[in-house]
Amino acid sequence: MLPLPSRRQFQGLALFIVLSVFSPLVGWAGVLAMIALFGFDALQVRQRAAPKITPDFNPRLSLGQRSHWTLLLEQRSQERMRLLLAADIPASLAGPDAYDSRALQIAPRGGTRVRFALHARQRGKFQISKLHLRILGPLGLCWRELQVDVESELRVFPGLRESKRQRLLAWNRHLRNPGPRRVNQRGDSGSFESLREYVRGDDPRRIDWKSTARQNHMMVRRYEAERSQNIILCIDCGRQMTERIGGDERLDRALASALVLTDVARNFKDNVGLFIFSDRIQTMLPPGRHSAERLARLLSDAQSSSVEPDYPRALLTLSHMVKRRSLMIFFSDVIDSEVSAPIAAHLKQLSRRHLPLFVALQNPELESAATAPVEDDEGAYHRAAAAELMQARNKTLQSMRHSGIAVLDVDPDAAIESVVNEYIDIKRRGLL
Numbered sequence: 001m002l003p004l005p006s007r008r009q010f011q012g013l014a015l016f017i018v019l020s021v022f023s024p025l026v027g028w029a030g031v032l033a034m035i036a037l038f039g040f041d042a043l044q045v046r047q048r049a050a051p052k053i054t055p056d057f058n059p060r061l062s063l064g065q066r067s068h069w070t071l072l073l074e075q076r077s078q079e080r081m082r083l084l085l086a087a088d089i090p091a092s093l094a095g096p097d098a099y100d101s102r103a104l105q106i107a108p109r110g111g112t113r114v115r116f117a118l119h120a121r122q123r124g125k126f127q128i129s130k131l132h133l134r135i136l137g138p139l140g141l142c143w144r145e146l147q148v149d150v151e152s153e154l155r156v157f158p159g160l161r162e163s164k165r166q167r168l169l170a171w172n173r174h175l176r177n178p179g180p181r182r183v184n185q186r187g188d189s190g191s192f193e194s195l196r197e198y199v200r201g202d203d204p205r206r207i208d209w210k211s212t213a214r215q216n217h218m219m220v221r222r223y224e225a226e227r228s229q230n231i232i233l234c235i236d237c238g239r240q241m242t243e244r245i246g247g248d249e250r251l252d253r254a255l256a257s258a259l260v261l262t263d264v265a266r267n268f269k270d271n272v273g274l275f276i277f278s279d280r281i282q283t284m285l286p287p288g289r290h291s292a293e294r295l296a297r298l299l300s301d302a303q304s305s306s307v308e309p310d311y312p313r314a315l316l317t318l319s320h321m322v323k324r325r326s327l328m329i330f331f332s333d334v335i336d337s338e339v340s341a342p343i344a345a346h347l348k349q350l351s352r353r354h355l356p357l358f359v360a361l362q363n364p365e366l367e368s369a370a371t372a373p374v375e376d377d378e379g380a381y382h383r384a385a386a387a388e389l390m391q392a393r394n395k396t397l398q399s400m401r402h403s404g405i406a407v408l409d410v411d412p413d414a415a416i417e418s419v420v421n422e423y424i425d426i427k428r429r430g431l432l
Helices: 007-022 024-046 160-172 209-215 250-267 292-300 311-321 337-350 364-371 377-402 412-429
Strands: 052-056 060-062 066-074 081-087 102-106 111-119 124-136 142-157 192-197 219-223 230-236 271-277 281-288 326-332 355-361 406-410
Touching: 007 024, 024 142, 052 142, 060 160, 066 081, 066 102, 066 142, 102 111, 142 292, 160 250, 209 219, 230 250, 230 281, 230 311, 250 271, 250 292, 250 326, 250 355, 250 412, 271 292, 271 311, 281 292, 281 311, 311 337, 326 337, 326 412, 337 355, 337 377, 355 377, 355 412, 364 377, 377 406, 406 412
Parallel strands: 060 142, 230 271, 230 326, 326 355, 355 406
Antiparallel strands: 052 066, 066 111, 081 102, 081 124, 124 142, 192 219, 271 281
16 A cells, blocks of 8 residues: 555644745755655655564353453564554444544563453454555654554354353252242153152152052152153244344344243253244254354354244144254244244144244233323223233234243343243153
8 A cells, every 4th residue: 555644744744845835945955855754655665564463352152241342462673653543343242332442552672552442232243454654754753554464253152151151050050930940850861769758840740649648649750851852942033023122123122032942951961952934944953962062153143034934844844854852942022922823833732742932922012002101092902002012912922832832031131031940840840
């Protein structure tokens, strides 16, 4: 690139041009001298090597997290280096001052650090590939402009911070609601452990009738939590999941819950699979002992779209993919019985071999609109429409429950704890 004149160069030229009005010989001689010095400065700065730039940052960010992208600049010259630096940072990662240029000075044979603020507002994979540098010549008259390739890849994962927190809670089993419930983990076979009194919600198949007759009250058999079971996380990326709740897509909340659940399930030695779909199959990963990194990457790459999800095709593909009885957790939502009829019908058919759990993520804004105070006619219409949608949704979920489908209707902000608790409760009760 062509050398660029600095502010000092412009100031010098302006001074001698003004001086030429009073003394043409001195003024124009000064202008020629400034041009000559500019050429000399350009040659000098061109011979100077660009500083060595080493990125130093955490390549894994959680959605919504604020962090920094740090660079270490080092130079081997015996002279002080002055420069301006700016970075091409993707808009969905840029923090408040990410696009501000940095004025830096590097001591002879020294180094310095510079930080750019990051704010992870969107999940996925991002590249920061180029830096723009301007190095000032030793006379301060000329800038040398160049681009430096840095190739820094960052990934934004939904629920990464929550996963780290829940890993400790689920592994140590110290918390009750809200948080994971206790479950026996002493064995691998699901073998008989002991007897206890029946409590509401226990599986009737666990009742020990001989002990019940002897004790004169209901007794159930306790089993140690079974390992190496199949858990399939099925995530709808259709139009309903594009709705934004508190700035994030509803899909973001589903993916965060799924990421935490993959970690908890791996701690229980269960096989985890992924099935991500909309009107097409985006990701199909059969259950297995997959690494946490692979599962997190696949979840972060999920993309929502304003299309109607093809549930019949998706569930047919899923039933062909998995033959062994599995816990299939669906993250989605419903509108009314007519639109959601295909979902209920295919989930009911799927329940003949597997254990489906439908996680319906609520829309808090819709609930607020259905109970908002009415101040005018328009507000009355909005409230009536919201209340009608809420009634249709509740009726649809109730119909799914009556047909034998397990439904978990949750606020998105409480989805992680609710889903983890439900999974552990299923393990505890031996339903799978």
